[in-house]
Amino acid sequence: MGGPVKVRIDPEICQGQGRCFSIAPGIFDFDDLGNGVVIGDGTLTSDTLELARLAQSNCPEHAIFIEE
Amino acid sequence: MTDSPLVQDFATDWDHSDPQWVADPYPIWDDLRQRCPVAHTERYGGGWFPATHAGVSEIAKDTDNFTSRTVVIGNGRPTELDLPAPIGVAPPITSDPPFHAIARRLILPAFAPGPINALEPMIRELCSKLLENMGDADVVNAGTQYAQYIPPGVIRGMLGFPEEDIELFLEFVHIILEGIDHPVEERIIEFEPIEKYFVAQMEDHLDNPRDDLTSYLLNVELDGQNLAMEHVFGTMILILVAGIDTTWSAVGSAIWHLAHHPDDLERLVNEPDLMPVAIEEFLRFYAPVTMARLVKHDMEYQGCPMKVDDWILLGFPAANRDPVAFKDADKFIIDRAENRHVAFGLGIHRCAGSNLARLEMRVALEEFIKRYPRFDLAEPEAVTWAPGQIRGPRNLPIRILH
Numbered sequence: 001m002g003g004p005v006k007v008r009i010d011p012e013i014c015q016g017q018g019r020c021f022s023i024a025p026g027i028f029d030f031d032d033l034g035n036g037v038v039i040g041d042g043t044l045t046s047d048t049l050e051l052a053r054l055a056q057s058n059c060p061e062h063a064i065f066i067e068e
Numbered sequence: 069m070t071d072s073p074l075v076q077d078f079a080t081d082w083d084h085s086d087p088q089w090v091a092d093p094y095p096i097w098d099d100l101r102q103r104c105p106v107a108h109t110e111r112y113g114g115g116w117f118p119a120t121h122a123g124v125s126e127i128a129k130d131t132d133n134f135t136s137r138t139v140v141i142g143n144g145r146p147t148e149l150d151l152p153a154p155i156g157v158a159p160p161i162t163s164d165p166p167f168h169a170i171a172r173r174l175i176l177p178a179f180a181p182g183p184i185n186a187l188e189p190m191i192r193e194l195c196s197k198l199l200e201n202m203g204d205a206d207v208v209n210a211g212t213q214y215a216q217y218i219p220p221g222v223i224r225g226m227l228g229f230p231e232e233d234i235e236l237f238l239e240f241v242h243i244i245l246e247g248i249d250h251p252v253e254e255r256i257i258e259f260e261p262i263e264k265y266f267v268a269q270m271e272d273h274l275d276n277p278r279d280d281l282t283s284y285l286l287n288v289e290l291d292g293q294n295l296a297m298e299h300v301f302g303t304m305i306l307i308l309v310a311g312i313d314t315t316w317s318a319v320g321s322a323i324w325h326l327a328h329h330p331d332d333l334e335r336l337v338n339e340p341d342l343m344p345v346a347i348e349e350f351l352r353f354y355a356p357v358t359m360a361r362l363v364k365h366d367m368e369y370q371g372c373p374m375k376v377d378d379w380i381l382l383g384f385p386a387a388n389r390d391p392v393a394f395k396d397a398d399k400f401i402i403d404r405a406e407n408r409h410v411a412f413g414l415g416i417h418r419c420a421g422s423n424l425a426r427l428e429m430r431v432a433l434e435e436f437i438k439r440y441p442r443f444d445l446a447e448p449e450a451v452t453w454a455p456g457q458i459r460g461p462r463n464l465p466i467r468i469l470h
Contacts, residue, residue: 015418018181018426022344033173034180034423057406058348060414 005068006042007052011035013063020055020064027052036063072111082109082117084141084358084381090455094398097386106372112141115379116363116372119386121393121410123370127361127380129415133369134361134380135164136417140457141360142249145377158306161417168416170290175303175420178284184423187226191428194221195435204468207446210327210436211464215319218432219312222424227304228280229269240265244308266301281307307421314357315425317460319432321354322347324461325400326437327445332402337441340434346402347429352409353400355385358457359413384410385459442469 007027009020016035020028027048028036044052044066056064075086078096083089089096100107100119107117118124127134138145139161159171177183198217202208220241224234240262247258273282285300295303326333336346361380368374388409391397395406412419419425445451446465454462 015415016176016180016422017412017418018423019348021181030181032180032182033176054405058408060408060410060412061418062408 003068005044005049005066007038007044007056007064007066008042009036009038010063010065013061015061015063017060019058019060023058024048024051024055028055079104079107080109081111082107082115082381083111084117084457085455090453090459093385093459094389097383097389098398101386101390106370108372112143112379113145113377114375115141115381116369116374117381117383117386118370119383119390121387121390124382124384124387124410125414127369128382128410128413128417131165131168131416133364133367135364136162136168136359137164137362138162139359139361140248141379141381145362158302158309160420161306161310165416172416172420174288174290174295175285178281179420179423181423184427187222187424188427188431190225191218191222191431192435194218194225195432196439199435199439207465207467208440209464210323210466211316211320211462214436215316215323215432215460215464216462218319218428219315220308222428223308223311226281227269228273228278228282233265236265241308241312244305245313248309262305263301266304267297270297270300310419311421311424313454313458313460314419315421315428317356317454317458318351318354318425318429320461320464321356321459322350322429322433323436323466324445324451324464325350325354326433327443327466328448329400330442330444332400333437333442335402336433337437342403343430343434345404345407347426347433348407348409349400349402349404350429351411351426352388352394352404352407354460355388355409355411356458356460357411357413357419358383358385358459359417360457381457382413384413440466440468443467444469 014035016033018034020036021030027039029039031037052066056066072083075081075083079100097119105118105120105123107119109115118127160168163171195218198214202213220238224237229237243258243262247255270282270286273286277283285303286294288295336342359382361382363374363376363378363380365376388411389397412422443466446467450463450465451461452463454460
């Protein structure tokens, strides 16, 4: 508790639906296969948390995790 | 199945080609969701239709109990040794693990957002040319004059086939899509001119490699070896089969919706930034694609006694209307913020062309509403819907309001 809030994509679950990097291109990017990847170490700020949550709530595969 | 008896009860005798289902499947699915939720049929040699998001999701991800050996429902069943006609296997769509991942990895890089986004100017030019040809008529046909031509034009461009061959290419596309359930022997004859043309194009690309999908497929390596020409040809046919009436239907459904929802049309015209969010709602509400699976072995699923080789009709469009999974599922909400729709499937068979489909939809709609900011349905009762596993409007007369 109290540490940085981080977002991650589980690569085993991600199927490249492409929603995260369309909704939040500052937080997510895509790899050569079109699967979602987190930019940097995934640390979220109070400014980016809401957008990350929006991306999470649009992932059909439920592959995005936000953890404290 | 135009000669089949009409369905009386979809819970025990469903048929996705029944006129009632083709005209308006949504009330049927709502009813099934409450009553079954896995409907059965003896038609097509026996099959099941899960009507809920949970059921569709579970089966789509369960490759242990359900196979993708055939994804289009017919009366016959392929045996383990049969290859889907006429092109042999169509990997990866008809592949199961573990081979599936290998076949999929070959084509995914060509359909990742990087190379796909680069196609935007080409797609825009194509749409704008089609609109130019439609001219200033009072009534245009958004199906037969517009939506229908966009995906084949795009794929021709991606493959790097000559632009002057477009008429021939469209004829090939017609043969490929119309003959999908013809007997193998007929199919082989139908495919002769197509194969000849495609092989000539491949040979030309081997002699003169360029930056297009044909050269990509000819150069890509599997275990250090290039793909056989037949494999490249098969992949090209899969791209044509999977990428044309699907996106054509999605574009057509969106225009059909806007034609009788002037508020939504006005918002899109006035708020261009809304388009990406609107596209996801078009995809949810009018998802065009339903896939099939075969049951791998006798088993019980949700109390249903499933037998080996029973069909599963995997209704992604029905899943998208399930009120358990979506708030106000039966309402089209153009700015729906949370939208976990499954129009492109779920799990390992997620539509490989989803980035391309979205781009085509966005550009096609942007260009259409730029050219025609106000329109409605010229003859609502004249609109016809494609039967079977791909749903979308075919005849779509639109009245341009000046």
